[in-house]
Amino acid sequence: MTEEIATDVVIIGAGPVGLFAVFELGLLDLRCHLVDILDRPGGQCAELYPEKPIYDIPGFPVVTGQGLVDNLMQQIAPFAPEFHFSRMVTGLERLGDEGFRVTTDDGEVIRARIVVVAAGGGSFQPKRPPLDGIEAFEGKSVFYSVRRMDDFRDQDVVIVGGGDSALDWTLNLEPIARSLTLVHRRDEFKAAPASVNKMKELVADGRISFQLGQIARIEGEGGQLNHVHLTTKAGDLSIPSTRLLPFFGLTMRLGPVADWGLELNDNLIAVDTEKFESSVPGIFAIGDINAYPGKLKLILSGFHEAALMAQAAKKLASPNERLVFQYTTSSTKLQRKLGVVG
Amino acid sequence: MKIFVTDAAGIEHELEGLDGWRAMEVIRDWGVGIRAECGGACSCATCHVYVDAAHFGQLPAASDDEEDLLCSALDRRDNSRLSCQILLSEALDGLRVTIAPSAAGPA
Numbered sequence: 001m002t003e004e005i006a007t008d009v010v011i012i013g014a015g016p017v018g019l020f021a022v023f024e025l026g027l028l029d030l031r032c033h034l035v036d037i038l039d040r041p042g043g044q045c046a047e048l049y050p051e052k053p054i055y056d057i058p059g060f061p062v063v064t065g066q067g068l069v070d071n072l073m074q075q076i077a078p079f080a081p082e083f084h085f086s087r088m089v090t091g092l093e094r095l096g097d098e099g100f101r102v103t104t105d106d107g108e109v110i111r112a113r114i115v116v117v118a119a120g121g122g123s124f125q126p127k128r129p130p131l132d133g134i135e136a137f138e139g140k141s142v143f144y145s146v147r148r149m150d151d152f153r154d155q156d157v158v159i160v161g162g163g164d165s166a167l168d169w170t171l172n173l174e175p176i177a178r179s180l181t182l183v184h185r186r187d188e189f190k191a192a193p194a195s196v197n198k199m200k201e202l203v204a205d206g207r208i209s210f211q212l213g214q215i216a217r218i219e220g221e222g223g224q225l226n227h228v229h230l231t232t233k234a235g236d237l238s239i240p241s242t243r244l245l246p247f248f249g250l251t252m253r254l255g256p257v258a259d260w261g262l263e264l265n266d267n268l269i270a271v272d273t274e275k276f277e278s279s280v281p282g283i284f285a286i287g288d289i290n291a292y293p294g295k296l297k298l299i300l301s302g303f304h305e306a307a308l309m310a311q312a313a314k315k316l317a318s319p320n321e322r323l324v325f326q327y328t329t330s331s332t333k334l335q336r337k338l339g340v341v342g
Numbered sequence: 343m344k345i346f347v348t349d350a351a352g353i354e355h356e357l358e359g360l361d362g363w364r365a366m367e368v369i370r371d372w373g374v375g376i377r378a379e380c381g382g383a384c385s386c387a388t389c390h391v392y393v394d395a396a397h398f399g400q401l402p403a404a405s406d407d408e409e410d411l412l413c414s415a416l417d418r419r420d421n422s423r424l425s426c427q428i429l430l431s432e433a434l435d436g437l438r439v440t441i442a443p444s445a446a447g448p449a
Contacts, residue, residue, distance in 0.1 A: 044379075044380065048379070048380045048383065048385040048386055049380060049383040049385040052383045052384075052385060121379050127414070127416065127444075129416050130416050130417065161414075162410070162413060163410075163414075184413070185413045185418075186409070186410075186413055188406075188409075188410075190406075190410040248414050248416060249386075249387075249414045251379070251386075251388065252379055266448055267448065297381070
């Protein structure tokens with residue numbers, strides 16, 4: 001049995017709004033754990049547009065997605081939030097007045113007084129190729145990520161895609177696979193040039209093969225793949241294959257949020273605009289995942305929601321404590337928490 | 343100017359387009375179901391549409407970024423574009439697009 005982690009607040013989603021919630025909650029002495037399906041902070045800012053400029057963050061005429069995330073990480077560092085990356089929250093159970101028990105797909109159990117859902121557009125999941133019957137092969141011979149290299153040792157591996165994941169795994173698996181074929185629809189790759197060059201060397205040396213085309217059909221039995229059929233300009237092609245790794249990027253799905261008994265409105269969590277609390281007391285929802293009249297899906301709206309949510313969360317967590325509203329510019333108490341005065 | 347958008351259910355919507363808007367923004371603004379997850383940053387492929395033959399050739403060529411993303415769309419066809427990269431103008435009056443299955447979202 002895993003040991004339970006105890007904290008004040010679990011934040012589901014480590015995008016910009018979840019990160020800023022750490023700040024607002026931290027000023028009120030609430031400690032946070034964050035759970036995110038990605039392997040790093042930033043959510044959509046980090047996954048979808050790290051290099052793209054954002055022009056509507058107050059005080060920043062222009063900032064990139066990654067720049068904003070880096071700044072937020074620096075801003076919340078004094079509150080030492082704990083991150084659980086590459087994890088999805090699968091269970092959310094109410095423990096009477098004691099708060100909630102949050103379970104992740106890795107078996108971690110976190111007990112918290114407050115839960116804040118800051119899950120944006122949902123959790124990022126790999127895009128599944130529209131191939132008949134692919135579900136039966138998933139986790140057996142078709143994988144969307146490499147968790148154990150050994151699953152690919154001495155196998156006939158087909159990797160599909162032209163991004164960093166496809167190229168990185170082509171290079172990493174080549175030494176241990178029996179054969180390896182990279183399939184991409186274009187002869188251009190959106191990956192680090194060094195990886196692309198290395199891949200081309202491997203092709204030139206005859207150690208891997210590259211096919212310009214797309215995957216049309218997979219064939220096998222009992223979840224075990226034996227052939228991948230490709231459509232190429234030169235015609236149809238069938239490759240003996242025992243492992244398939246499609247890397248078509250990520251897409252967002254609402255995921256388990258739908259199962260937690262929260263009132264939803266078009267797959268968004270309905271909240272009030274005073275506390276940004278869901279229909280379940282103690283569970284708040286901020287950022288793109290919530291819905292209320294007049295809602296705008298802007299990062300800055302999420303920041304505002306985080307500030308108001310934190311006040312309500314504090315009252316719930318410490319009902320007998322008188323909450324005095326303070327400014328970071330003038331309160332030495334707050335400045336001490338931020339580590340800017342001794 | 344008008345644009346005609348066929349949704350996931352095959353229903354065609356006649357929408358008032360606006361000069362200088364992106365097709366994705368018009369589709370989303372009128373509440374026709376399109377996912378458009380990244381909000382127009384040319385960073386996902388969830389505003390993928392098929393463009394009618396009469397207008398496809400009039401569009402400026404796709405950027406490398408758009409081309410890469412279209413490659414990640416699993417239902418790409420020869421007339422595929424990302425609707426966030428289609429800047430509307432009077433010249434595109436009457437544009438007809440169909441939302442690709444992978445981009446269809448709740449209205």
